[in-house]
Amino acid sequence: MRFPQNRHVLAIVGVAVLSLTACASYTPTPVADTSVTEPAGVEVESNEAAAAEAEPEPSDAGAAAADPEPEPEPAGSATADSEPEPAGSPTAEPGTDPEPAGSGTAEPEPDPSGGAGADTGTVQTKWGPLTETDRKLITGVRLAGLWEMPLAQDAVQRASTPRVRQISREIASQHHTLDKLVRDTAAKLKVKLPVKPTDEQQDWMSDISSRSGKAYDTTYVKWLRLAHGKVFALIGTVRGSTQNTEVRRFAEQCNTFVLNHQRLLESTGLTTPESFPTPSG
Template sequence: MVAVAATLLDPQAARAEPGVPAPPSGLLSDRGRGDLSDADRDFATKVRLAGLWEIPAGEMAQERSDDPRIRSIGREIAAQHRVLDRFVRDAGKKLDIPLPDEPNSDQQGWLDEMANAEGTDFDKVYIDRLRAAHGKIFPAIATIRASTRNDTIRKLAQRTNQFVMTHMTLLESSGIVNFAALPTAPPPAAANGGTASTARVAPAANSETLSPLTGTSMLLIVVVALASVAGTAFTMRRLSQDPRRRYRRQQGRYFES
């Protein structure tokens, strides 16, 4: 626990991939200052709920799985969630946000599903349920981190983001994540508010939408075109002159001087 906490609390000690920076959480304030929105309160509740079912799920992984890798993943995720749970409880106390003490009905159902499975069946349920849950909260974290006005929630969101990315990577390292079962991302929105798949290309402008050329515009076009033709003709004429004639003229001027 001490090793896990030290790793997650100290940005310099974070086990970041070489060349990939670890977000410096130590630069964020945590004074409970700033307006608190309903979305902020809901986010803190979701972080607390995540720990309430993922900690016992990790404990079951250590007991019910026959795969050493799954047991290791369960042990590490449970340990990290205990640290994150302390963070969210501290935030809830500071901001007077009531937090739940039991998992919700869906989470309890997932725990019951794991309790009734063993061996490779348990491994599949454990990995798929946790990976899907982390995928759902991941965009919610980004929204809160980018929009909250409260410094304590901002720091909690940044810390939670680091935990969730770590957990997703650990779960995927099992090699049994069913990526095909994950929900697909919505199509990107087009500039007009529609989607890229349904956005229609604007028809070509007709004669009613095009403004006709004025007499002045036509005159300018003709002048530019004539000037271009004259310049080209002059250049070609100069280039076509016999270089020997130019040389004799230059020599004659030299001796005359």
């Protein structure tokens, strides 16, 4: 008989059934999810900030050693060098006395040999000697402009003939240029210039202004022609005798103006023997 073997089989089957029954009623313990997930966003600090946090703060003892504070000086103590000078005070050089306050640098005295505007005699200038005759020409040309220029301007309005009005306009304009020339020359040579006409010239002005019509034109041409003749003779004398190069140049320029004025006055047809200087014997 095979019963014992069957009992062995049955026993194995029973064990298997019990195992299955136990497995069916068993509830397994949940296992943590091991799947890979994205990490949450983490804010990362900059290198400077991280380094700043990582660097340890110095202790009080270390800070005092690194940057020692100077001890305060007592009030009113002087420095080792010197007391500060007040603002704007000049620094005196050794061995010199300081100048008094407000004193300026004195201008150098003019060189007496440079023609310091003497009214008489001959003085030396860098252009050569300046004589009394040289100065007479400069002042004479200035005097001529002081009365001839305003008279010519007046004749532009009052003259009775177109020709006299025309030449008066030219004479007035040229006297304006000549007056600037004489003032520049006088400034270089330090010659004092007159500021008003002579008594004789004022008499001529009064005589001309008191007339009208044809008499005005004739008197005007007569006195201006006579005055130009006198200056013209002086120009020739100075041009031929002066040793001053500046005066010689001035005389040549004046000669051009005065000669032109004489021709303009004579072109009116109103010149008479009275319009010319008395011939020398």
